[in-house]
Amino acid sequence: MDCPKCGKQMEEGWLAIYEPLPITRVVWQPVEPGQVRVKKPEGAVRVIRPKAGGKGCPTGHICKACEMTVFSYAESDVT
Numbered sequence: 001m002d003c004p005k006c007g008k009q010m011e012e013g014w015l016a017i018y019e020p021l022p023i024t025r026v027v028w029q030p031v032e033p034g035q036v037r038v039k040k041p042e043g044a045v046r047v048i049r050p051k052a053g054g055k056g057c058p059t060g061h062i063c064k065a066c067e068m069t070v071f072s073y074a075e076s077d078v079t
């Protein structure tokens with residue numbers, strides 16, 4: 001995959017969470033996060049569902065020059 005910012009080849013890997021808790025929620029959301037979050041905002045999409053043994057991590061690509069990541073949260077792209 002090419003970087004959407006600079007166009008160079010991106011490095012493949014996984015997005016991962018270390019020391020995940022059952023309550024951990026990683027979402028994409030359409031509004032800027034505030035200081036206090038009681039619940040996810042309307043329109044938010046859960047993109048990582050951490051599971052035991054390092055499971056639940058989506059594959060993705062990184063461009064370290066641009067500090068850009070691109071990943072899919074489709075079930076078929078999650079290990």
Ligand SMILES: [Zn+2]
Pocket residue numbers: 003004005006007008063065066067068
């Ligand atoms: Zn780039």
